[in-house]
Amino acid sequence: MPPEASICYVIDDEAAVRRSLAMLLGSVGYAVETFAGGDAFLERAHHDLPFGCVLLDVRMPGTDGVAVQQELVARGLRHPVVVITAHGDVPLAVRMMKAGACDVLQKPFSGDILLRAAAAALALRDEAEEAQAAKQRLAALSPREAEVLRGLVSGRQNKIIALDLGISPRTVEIHRANLMAKLRARSLSEVVCVALAGGIRPNGGAPGGPDAGPPGGYIHGSR
Structure with a gap:
């Protein structure tokens, strides 16, 4: 079960997709907000936006997923992004992974894969808070x-x-x-x-340095 008050923001221009994802996420206890496009979500995404997992479609009319992710970064919002993509959008999805998205789900995907991706994304908050606390002590x-x-x-x-x-x-x-x-x-x-x-490595390396591993993340699809 997700932690209390865990939120998922579903951004997809297909109403049927929004409904199905909202039902699935809500059935296991997530609070869900849905948006018909990137512009609608960005109207909501200000500094006081509660922390949550952003389930973001790549191809949408108006502001697409790539632009939404860029704007979240520009606004300083650290909400984890899970990209939803069709087969032909894999290059764009990879670009979004490099820009900080934590996972990619390739349509069609199973409900279990979606729920695991959302849970993993929301767990990043705990890791980020732990890292920040450790860095403050190390300072x-x-x-x-x-x-x-x-x-x-x-x-x-x-x-x-x-x-x-x-x-x-x-x-x-x-x-x-x-x-x-x-x-x-x-x-x-x-x-x-x-x-x-806090980022100290056994050989003295620093985060993002030559000893840091590649960023994580996989492209998932149903099997």
Whole structure:
């Protein structure tokens, strides 16, 4: 079941599609708002738009799905977008994935696939909030504490970190205790979890750097 007050915004110019998706999503507990096109949705999509999954058709009269997604980004709205596309629109769907859409559903798709995509999209809010909280904690670290943290995340022992940084093992222990307190971590495993959530990688890479993997996402269709 979706979390309480989870919302899905269905934007499609076909009334039958809007009705069927609204019935399916509503049957499992989602609140659903439907829109006959991109222009109608953008009239609703202001800064106070409640967080929800945007199920967005690509090809629509007037403002199409690509333009809607671009406008959401321009307005600073971080609502996850699931693209709905016909076979011939796959290149456009791929373009939207590269622009930040979290999934693509190729018509015809099953109800189960749609529900899984919506649930995964809405879960991104929790991940984003966790990442933001972790980054705020990491920002409190001193440069030396951050260096010690990268060593810990890489699995190095205190004495190896000390050699790498040219300081004593005792100093490493002090920095380790300080950074654990600042990160509000009670164990090394919690330290690593906060570091990874905040974008620190075992080899010291940063999000979007050479160590970052490719963005996720698949094009789904019914089988």
